[in-house]
Amino acid sequence: MDNFSSPKDTHSLLNQLQMELENENEVRIMEFCGGHTHQLVKSGLMSLLPDNLKMIHGPGCPVCVLPSEHIQAALDLLKSNSKLVVACFGDLMRIPTLGGDSLLGARSRGEDVRMVYDPTDLLKMAKNEPEKLFLFLAIGFETTAPATARLIYRIDEQQISNLKVYCLHVTTPPAIAVVMENLRPERRPMGLIGPGHVSLVTGLDLYHQASEKYSVPICISGFETNDLLTSLVTLVKSIKNKKNKVYNEYTRALKSEGNLEAQKLLKKVFEFRKSFYWRGLGEISQSAYKISPRYKEIDAEEFFKIKLSKVPEHKLCQCGSILRGEKSPLDCKLYAKACTPANPLGACMVSSEGTCSAYYAQGISV
Numbered sequence: 001m002d003n004f005s006s007p008k009d010t011h012s013l014l015n016q017l018q019m020e021l022e023n024e025n026e027v028r029i030m031e032f033c034g035g036h037t038h039q040l041v042k043s044g045l046m047s048l049l050p051d052n053l054k055m056i057h058g059p060g061c062p063v064c065v066l067p068s069e070h071i072q073a074a075l076d077l078l079k080s081n082s083k084l085v086v087a088c089f090g091d092l093m094r095i096p097t098l099g100g101d102s103l104l105g106a107r108s109r110g111e112d113v114r115m116v117y118d119p120t121d122l123l124k125m126a127k128n129e130p131e132k133l134f135l136f137l138a139i140g141f142e143t144t145a146p147a148t149a150r151l152i153y154r155i156d157e158q159q160i161s162n163l164k165v166y167c168l169h170v171t172t173p174p175a176i177a178v179v180m181e182n183l184r185p186e187r188r189p190m191g192l193i194g195p196g197h198v199s200l201v202t203g204l205d206l207y208h209q210a211s212e213k214y215s216v217p218i219c220i221s222g223f224e225t226n227d228l229l230t231s232l233v234t235l236v237k238s239i240k241n242k243k244n245k246v247y248n249e250y251t252r253a254l255k256s257e258g259n260l261e262a263q264k265l266l267k268k269v270f271e272f273r274k275s276f277y278w279r280g281l282g283e284i285s286q287s288a289y290k291i292s293p294r295y296k297e298i299d300a301e302e303f304f305k306i307k308l309s310k311v312p313e314h315k316l317c318q319c320g321s322i323l324r325g326e327k328s329p330l331d332c333k334l335y336a337k338a339c340t341p342a343n344p345l346g347a348c349m350v351s352s353e354g355t356c357s358a359y360y361a362q363g364i365s366v
């Protein structure tokens with residue numbers, strides 16, 4: 001198929017899916033990535049899928065899985081350092097922390113908080129404003145980690161001393177493992193749609209182990225409606241035939257070995273943390289990157305001696321259970337009432353890849 005959003009193809013793929021699922025018991029499939037959740041909901045596909053196909057939304061939204069204490073640490077640093085500029089991707093600015101404060105709130109109080117699209121823009125900013133001290137909050141899965149690695153490499157190469165990086169990048173396979181090992185059998189996915197962008201960097205190898213260990217087929221998908229439908233058909237067939245394989249349904253972009261240059265750069269600049277705490281999934285060993293000692297002058301954790309203190313979540317917020325695949329936004333009493341994108345009470349309502357915000361944007365109601 002070369003037209004990834006043709007309605008004719010969508011129709012025929014939906015028919016195919018329907019036929020494959022006829023007379024079958026419930027089939028559960030998890031889409032790991034927030035981008036896929038967003039597309040499933042935005043395209044209206046969720047409401048067109050056969051009743052016996054249950055989609056379980058996964059923890060693949062980097063903003064959602066980041067505990068607020070890291071944002072709180074940046075806010076505390078802003079208070080104690082008048083020269084500090086905190087830079088981050090847009091969604092991070094609205095994550096609520098202690099007392100509902102956020103980086104956006106700090107900016108409206110006159111603190112220097114800047115949104116960046118391309119982290120390498122910070123090189124120029126730091127050079128142009130030598131009197132300032134820049135702190136970049138680097139988040140994301142393997143997708144955005146190479147851009148941060150490149151930034152660190154350049155800071156080092158250009159000997160820029162007023163730009164520090166707080167590395168908060170997380171990795172996909174440990175999160176898949178936690179979800180698969182902890183979900184109740186009646187919720188556990190029988191197949192997984194793997195993240196497209198992440199895989200462009202990592203390649204397919206990392207999924208083989210998970211597929212074998214958890215006896216599930218995994219299909220890497222693109223982001224168009226027909227990409228997702230094609231992956232669903234592939235997975236359903238595979239589940240029916242009890243074939244636990246890794247499939248690439250994103251062949252127009254994805255090479256099975258991934259991006260070797262990016263992988264090399266990641267190895268050079270980062271190492272694995274012993275352990276990292278994820279919102280919803282808890283403490284997971286070897287699940288996040290830290291800056292390698294070779295670049296320790298650039299490492300904000302070293303430079304600012306960052307200490308984290310726990311930030312309690314809103315008592316009724318169900319983000320944790322949603323990220324674990326246990327619940328949907330409709331199970332949260334605050335959804336679309338007290339919690340909306342204009343007044344988010346939890347991270348899943350902030351990010352465009354968050355499940356609550358995807359549901360809200362499409363007017364899905366209880």
Ligand code: SF4
Pocket residue numbers: 033034035036060061062141143195196197198199353
């Ligand atoms: S960056 Fe891309 S692959 Fe990663 S979670 Fe977001 S949409 Fe999915």
Ligand code: SF4
Pocket residue numbers: 314316317318319322329332333334335336339340344345346347348349350356
């Ligand atoms: S609707 Fe808001 S409060 Fe409820 S789970 Fe989602 S983000 Fe949390």
